[in-house]
Amino acid sequence: MSTAVVNVNRSLFRGLNLRQKTLLIIGFTSLLLLAIVVSSLFIDGESLSTDFGSKNLAPSLEHPFGTDWMGRDMLTRTLEGLGLSIVIGAFASLISAVLTIILGLLSSAGKTADSLVSWLVDLALSIPHLLLIILISIGLGGGAQGVIIGVALTHWTSLTRVVRAEIKQLKTQEYIHISRNLGKSKWWIATKHILPHLIPQILLGTILLFPHAILHEASVTFLGFGLSPHEPAIGIILSESMRYLSAGYWWLAFFPGLSLLIVVLAFDLIGENLGKLMDPKNAHE
Amino acid sequence: MLDNAKIPGFIGKKILRLISLLLVVSFISFMLVQYSPIDPVRAYLGEMAVSAEHKEKLEEYWGVNTPPQEKFLNWAGSLLKGDFGVSLIYRVPVTDVIKERFTASLALMASSWLISGILGFVLGIAAGMHKGTLFDRAIKTYCYILTATPTFWLALILLMIFSVQLGWFPIGLSVPIGVTAENVTFFDRIEHLILPALTLSILGVAQIAMFTREKLIEVMSSDYVLFAKARGEKGLDLVLRHGIRNVALPAITLQFLSFSELFGGTVLVEQVFSYQGIGLATVAAGLKSDVPLLLGIVLISAVFVFVGNLIADIIYEFIDPRIKQQESTI
Numbered sequence: 001m002s003t004a005v006v007n008v009n010r011s012l013f014r015g016l017n018l019r020q021k022t023l024l025i026i027g028f029t030s031l032l033l034l035a036i037v038v039s040s041l042f043i044d045g046e047s048l049s050t051d052f053g054s055k056n057l058a059p060s061l062e063h064p065f066g067t068d069w070m071g072r073d074m075l076t077r078t079l080e081g082l083g084l085s086i087v088i089g090a091f092a093s094l095i096s097a098v099l100t101i102i103l104g105l106l107s108s109a110g111k112t113a114d115s116l117v118s119w120l121v122d123l124a125l126s127i128p129h130l131l132l133i134i135l136i137s138i139g140l141g142g143g144a145q146g147v148i149i150g151v152a153l154t155h156w157t158s159l160t161r162v163v164r165a166e167i168k169q170l171k172t173q174e175y176i177h178i179s180r181n182l183g184k185s186k187w188w189i190a191t192k193h194i195l196p197h198l199i200p201q202i203l204l205g206t207i208l209l210f211p212h213a214i215l216h217e218a219s220v221t222f223l224g225f226g227l228s229p230h231e232p233a234i235g236i237i238l239s240e241s242m243r244y245l246s247a248g249y250w251w252l253a254f255f256p257g258l259s260l261l262i263v264v265l266a267f268d269l270i271g272e273n274l275g276k277l278m279d280p281k282n283a284h285e
Numbered sequence: 286m287l288d289n290a291k292i293p294g295f296i297g298k299k300i301l302r303l304i305s306l307l308l309v310v311s312f313i314s315f316m317l318v319q320y321s322p323i324d325p326v327r328a329y330l331g332e333m334a335v336s337a338e339h340k341e342k343l344e345e346y347w348g349v350n351t352p353p354q355e356k357f358l359n360w361a362g363s364l365l366k367g368d369f370g371v372s373l374i375y376r377v378p379v380t381d382v383i384k385e386r387f388t389a390s391l392a393l394m395a396s397s398w399l400i401s402g403i404l405g406f407v408l409g410i411a412a413g414m415h416k417g418t419l420f421d422r423a424i425k426t427y428c429y430i431l432t433a434t435p436t437f438w439l440a441l442i443l444l445m446i447f448s449v450q451l452g453w454f455p456i457g458l459s460v461p462i463g464v465t466a467e468n469v470t471f472f473d474r475i476e477h478l479i480l481p482a483l484t485l486s487i488l489g490v491a492q493i494a495m496f497t498r499e500k501l502i503e504v505m506s507s508d509y510v511l512f513a514k515a516r517g518e519k520g521l522d523l524v525l526r527h528g529i530r531n532v533a534l535p536a537i538t539l540q541f542l543s544f545s546e547l548f549g550g551t552v553l554v555e556q557v558f559s560y561q562g563i564g565l566a567t568v569a570a571g572l573k574s575d576v577p578l579l580l581g582i583v584l585i586s587a588v589f590v591f592v593g594n595l596i597a598d599i600i601y602e603f604i605d606p607r608i609k610q611q612e613s614t615i
Contacts, residue, residue, distance in 0.1 A: 257438030
């Protein structure tokens with residue numbers, strides 16, 4: 001008992017092993033993202049009120065990100081925009097994950113279904129990604145709903161490919177042959193034998209979809225197809241900042257974009273490290 | 286070795302595939318735009334106030350009251366004759382708009398595609414050769430950050446540094462304002478091209494560099510490289526003889542598969558630099574409900590992506606027989 005405590009203390013002082021480091025990175029970045037979402041929820045309208053007495057201020061201690069042309073604090077606006085981005089990213093990734101599961105299971109059902117799935121993947125990849133999101137967004141009348149569905153309906157392709165390949169490989173396994181010979185139904189095999197293997201893959205894939213979804217949402221909003229100008233989105237902030245660039249108000253674009261970059265990087269980090277934890281090949285490192 | 290017997294089948298399959306693809310894409314995108322709840326006339330007018338009479342005329346011009354089936358058949362019918370219709374906002378045939386804009390964008394895309402490809406390959410080789418060193422880690426971190434960078438933000442930053450602060454480059458447009466088309470010099474075009482191309486090149490490096498690095502490390506740990514080492518080959522010579530030859534084809538293939546992202550990046554970059562290319566036309570057509578132009582661009586971009594994939598396929602099928610073999614064993 002006491003030796004265990006000593007051991008833990010020692011390892012804390014001597015530096016952590018890879019597993020602990022990985023967990024620490026995951027914990028820290030998740031906390032950061034959670035803090036952004038929570039703080040964006042608690043921002044009330046007051047701190048975003050216009051104050052023409054302090055408009056277009058360069059970054060200072062009072063306004064770390066500066067203020068915009070209506071005197072609004074850019075840090076507050078950025079936080080709110082990031083919160084919105086993360087929430088939209090979450091929606092889009094979840095819908096994509098559900099689509100992937102459905103299509104993945106469908107592709108395991110038979111040869112025709114499988115070629116249908118691969119045809120759908122090819123079709124979705126045949127138009128430039130951004131253009132496809134724009135088209136879907138227009139089709140749904142734009143706005144938050146248009147962007148979320150647009151982003152969600154276009155991000156399942158890569159994950160579906162991975163899942164499909166995994167299923168193909170699983171189906172050659174002996175225990176599945178045995179199961180089939182024992183007379184189990186296709187549905188039984190799909191849910192009892194194949195799905196459990198796929199869940200970690202899909203979880204990880206969903207997290208790794210986040211960064212793409214967030215970046216695409218911001219891009220489409222930046223172009224003017226996404227969220228309306230009244231929403232505090234990063235894409236809106238940046239497209240507004242373009243009007244003030246030649247006036248030299250660099251902070252309007254610099255900090256919001258940098259924060260978006262950090263959020264995207266944080267999701268990438270979480271995904272990579274979770275992948276490391278889940279991959280048995282790296283377990284000995 | 287080219288397998289001549291395979292070629293006709295390959296071409297036939299690809300042509301069938303392109304035709305069926307274009308049919309489905311045109312149908313789906315037409316339906317998406319057609320059933321959009323956005324009122325095209327309202328979107329075109331924006332805040333402008335017009336009389337009811339004028340609005341009616343516009344509605345007729347936009348074809349609001351024509352039934353969708355009839356519209357699709359009309360559009361598809363003339364499409365088969367090579368007629369894409371007339372752009373509603375530019376009031377010239379869609380083919381003319383696309384030809385002009387796509388050429389401008391092609392200069393942008395081709396230059397950044399080449400630069401990012403070469404630079405990414407060289408960086409990837411350099412990083413893979415020095416695996417585990419500080420240099421390798423620096424390149425890895427750089428690529429990692431690049432993949433998380435919003436394209437339009439990097440464009441804004443470059444615009445602020447080089448155009449606004451330093452004043453080296455013009456702030457917008459692909460040609461100077463107030464100069465007629467004949468008087469735009471080659472140098473003018475280049476000057477307006479540099480920043481957008483630079484943005485796309487910087488971002489495009491990441492994927493290809495990471496891929497090349499991984500591949501090179503894989504190749505360098507193979508048996509034949511070990512054998513070459515045993516024969517006394519080492520350093521750059523070893524990489525040039527055994528590494529690059531094996532890495533180059535997959536890397537080139539990957540670069541051809543990136544046409545879709547390249548197009549998306551171009552749209553964003555053109556928006557920031559107001560570079561008069563296909564990207565700006567896409568945004569304008571989308572925002573102002575210029576259906577013929579938007580659909581024309583969708584089809585052209587689908588062909589563009591298809592060509593990229595086709596070239597990658599050709600490399601797969603005909604130039605590198607090894608990839609084919611690998612595939613069949615998996």
